[in-house]
Amino acid sequence: MNKKFTVETPNERETINTGERLGRILRKGDIVCLYGNLGAGKTTFVKGIARGLGIEEREITSASFVIIAEHYGRIPLFHIDLYRVSGGDDVPDLGIEEYLDGEGVAVVEWAERLTGWDCSFRVDIKFPDDVRREITISGSKERIEDLE
Numbered sequence: 001m002n003k004k005f006t007v008e009t010p011n012e013r014e015t016i017n018t019g020e021r022l023g024r025i026l027r028k029g030d031i032v033c034l035y036g037n038l039g040a041g042k043t044t045f046v047k048g049i050a051r052g053l054g055i056e057e058r059e060i061t062s063a064s065f066v067i068i069a070e071h072y073g074r075i076p077l078f079h080i081d082l083y084r085v086s087g088g089d090d091v092p093d094l095g096i097e098e099y100l101d102g103e104g105v106a107v108v109e110w111a112e113r114l115t116g117w118d119c120s121f122r123v124d125i126k127f128p129d130d131v132r133r134e135i136t137i138s139g140s141k142e143r144i145e146d147l148e
């Protein structure tokens, strides 16, 4: 995590486009950790990641009663939402280990509730107002350079 870049998106569409840029360079085994308050745009960003992996963005929903949803594109996308998980729950108890250490890309909303795993990319979403979002993507120098 020694390099980062920040973009400000003026609308939902541009957040999806930014997610798509990241989705295009993801590889099997990557873990993308998403941070941001309720309504920040994490799921919206995942729609873009999906598009970058060749998955229809409308397949991505924020059904927070589902912890994990699988989608199949260029490589599989495992969309994990830990909103309903408390920080003390262990990953093995959640049954998501095989997705984190798996045959595809794991994208984790509320990643602060995930302990003991290294993120390939960290995405922080802040909201200066109702329509704009400040998105910071952090990762290793080489991987972030792939994005630029």
Ligand SMILES: Nc1ncnc2c1ncn2[C@@H]1O[C@H](COP(=O)(O)OP(=O)(O)OP(=O)(O)O)[C@@H](O)[C@H]1O
Residues within 6 Å of the ligand: 009, 010, 011, 012, 013, 015, 036, 037, 038, 039, 040, 041, 042, 043, 044, 045, 062, 083, 109, 130, 131, 132, 133
């Ligand atoms: N620039 C923007 N980028 C992304 N979303 C935006 C933007 N401007 C407004 N929005 C709105 O903000 C909301 C973001 O919702 P989204 O479900 O993606 O957030 P979330 O971080 O996943 O929330 P949760 O914590 O509930 O999972 C949507 O209603 C979207 O239309």
Ligand SMILES: [Mg+2]
Residues within 6 Å of the ligand: 042, 043, 044, 062, 109
């Ligand atoms: Mg969400």
